[in-house]
Amino acid sequence: MTSSYATPVSFVRGAVDTELTAFAAERRAELLEIGPELEPAMEALEAMLTGGKRLRPAFCYWGWRGAGGTDVPGIYTAAASLEFLQACALIHDDVIDNSDTRRGLPATHKRLEGLHRRSGWSGGGAAFGQGAAILIGDLCLAWSDQMYAASELPLKALHDGRGPFDRMRTEVMAGQYLDMLEQVRGAESVEASLRVMHYKAAKYTVERPLHLGAALAGRADDLTPVYTAYGLPLGIAFQLRDDVLGVFGDPEQTGKPAGDDLREGKRTLIVAETLERAPAADSARFRRLLGDPGLTPGDVEWMRGVTTECGALAACERRIDDYVGQAADALDSDLIDDEARRSLADLIVAATAREH
Template identity: 75%
Template structure:
């Protein structure tokens, strides 16, 4: 079987979306038993869970299929639990970065801030929005665990799967802390940025979901090394593409204003490469503007030009090509089911050749 670049995700998306919708219906009823005041919370959760690429469930599912697992409802539910973990990470990430938008819509904390303002409540609307978003993110983390445990897979499979499932949750939080640290230390370079990407993106987005699929199918020891050799370089390449889009992406495709990562001061690899490659005068000017929330379109264009002219953009594109080659080579092993191998090969394209 062969797949188009997006169809390994599309193949999984409908089933995962169904599991998410059914779970949210049940939990909305539970929230509203507490009180009607929680309607905006349920609405915010549903809005966040409605979007997304569904890459982590796709890698979990194809990791399962690569280990010989059948197409059963339980794996779709277990894979869907990763979307609640992702929602938690994104909601909290937007609070940490003070991002106004997510996927072209108001970020969760901005949504709840607007509710406060429109309702005429006392106190700070901004503080209310941030506090409510933190709680909603916490709820997503708890519900990720609930959906995983209620997936319908056997208790032995779920217990085996806990090794990568638990590791993934710890690693993404640790990676987020390292990311915050890099924003304030300002003395890290390319290697420090790659370390953040290793934990916050590569392991969390690709490697651990694949490990989870293999573990649930009873082949963790056998396939974990292969999935690591494939997943880590692909995960870094995925994040690199995300970082490039954060600077050079089309707002109509990304759902964020042009150069938003520059306004937020994110210490991405393209920024680290720019700071290492550009001359001292341009470096000082770049640093002066980095993290300015009021960056003009003209300054964004200058910063883009600096990254391109010094070779930082080209260096990041070369890294993506190298990582893609490593991930592709890892699939040559015969230990992965042939259908899943084809899907995983196409997922390399879906994760790295995207516009949003």
């Protein structure tokens, strides 16, 4: 059994990247056989695959190892398939939020909008970019399934893994819909924010990848409760950290303009906490500014100040600490392989670090 080195994420990342590169190269050849016009779409898809922290494959892999799985090539292929699902979710999410950037680069729909503009094609460039991005996201979803099925794991293992694999895809789409719904409802409660986080982030990012690893190793029955006790609180802590960075993060680290979540009007938990805790006049102004794409740096700085002064930022940090503690406590189980337990403990830090 191979021993881990560096961090649990970097240990998995190299093999996952190799699998993604090989699979994407095969799909690229298939697309270009259909027509050379598809090359810009494939380039946009490949750009989405090159970034990211690879957390979902890491949780899947260490879920497998925690269940006694050995270091075989097939687990990297199955784990890597989750990156295509992630690419689908991010591409569609950027269309829904009308985000300009992703990881410091133009979002997929903006990239294709630019292609339309440079080519001098007829019609609206924005509509073309959005439509093309939706199709590229759909392609990622299809290829996620194809890559999972093509891994070299035994057929019974892949069959056993189908349950968490399929539920994960259903839950992230349902969570995205709930997120959209809360936006248009103007939801401001902490409870509503937590429900969205539960399905859109916690289950999808941590819990289900762990369940998938356990199921592929034939240990779903005994390890699913343990991985849930670890995965759900860690997944919420991960999303909470992401939400805090969406307001206070350094653009050099986040790849997005400062305060971008405020311009997009995201109804995150830190926003809900701010609206509940801030004085009435500040809360009313914060509410008016939220979702204004024309927010100035001064507006963003004022909103950050309100969030800090009313105690919302500190409340979110306490929640993160509480959830991290719950996840750490769940690892105190003799059902998990020792090396995997250490790696899962390190993944708590990787998922909730103050800088991503």
